[in-house]
Amino acid sequence: MTAAPLAFTTDRLGWEPWVEPLAEAELTEAHREALVDRARAASPYFRLLARDPAVLHARTKTDLDVFHNADGGLPRAERELAATATSRRNGCVFCASVHARFAEHYGKRPDDVRRLLDEGVGAPQDQLWRAIVDASVALAATPPALTGDHLEALRAAGLDDLAISDALHAAAFFNWANRLMLSLGEPTAPETPAGKE
């Protein structure tokens, strides 16, 4: 295993826990239900969170609806942008790598994603992405610094209230996810060269 990555990247990183996850053999049926997607039993991150299965289950079901519910609202690419901008602001290299790849995949705007990772949340973006990045950054502040001006900028970029709510939920959710990934373990560099999916 190679050293932890030092910069934001879209490479496929690994993640190693600092404390002991449950072993796959220890997982009960209740643990596996808490994983929601049973393939996640292979992930040390999810096997660590499985130590408190009720909270893991709530976390995962919330995550899936915030990002995958396609009944109107914000397109997936922009939900992933909010996740990426939040992760960039909070400093979660691992979370940003995963959701930058999703933002690239769904948004087909790799240069804009790359600029967000390389230059940070202040890097130039078009009107919609500017409004989403700014709202995500304001919401990441403690205390939260979101104001009516951020909502007006989102509306001016063409979003209705459901889409705005989606953006705020995606950003808020990554305040939860960033803190778990940052504090329970660390990213590891990919073992295969970047770009090989």
Added chain:
Amino acid sequence: MSTDIIDRLAGIDPGSPLDRLRRRRPDAREHAQRGYLALFPQATGSDPGGGGAGEVSLVERYAVAAFVAGLHRDPESARHYDDLLAAHAPDLAAVVSAEVKAAATTGPYGIYPEGPLAGESVPGPVHRVGDRAALGDRLAAALEHAHLLVFRPREADPEALRALARAGWSTTGVVTLSQLVSFLTFQIRVVAGLRLLRTAQKGPRP
């Protein structure tokens, strides 16, 4: 009044536009509530059904929550968790309130490792509790860890988890504590965002 905690803290009434909006994302609404019930079982009479239930006492959960909500300075959320703590451990409520006052700052900040991100490092305060005797070792360590997670998560490291272990936190207890703090950073932001959306719903402000 809604029994949903986010609705209550954000001032969302049943049948209102924001209530209808939240119900377009039914799983997110339901499971944000279930996460709250799992982390704060006594507040709701729910069965946590989790491995962390026995590892972290209810008073510890309320104390950490009151501290985290206080740091976010959202009056409704802070009052809610303050009241829960005061109802179960009135002496501790004053101690935690004093810690909030001493620990309040603005984040996120923190130092990045040597390398390409070092230029983005923003140094800032590391909170050490003032009244360790009143809090006890476990809770003192938990509040210091909560401050790390809330304000400078990029500085988290294995030593922070070893400090919790030295104060008596099991690995499962660490997972529950980390979830509790991190979940609240989500819940409080959803509340703040939805409340703003509710009050700013009629288009441009005057």
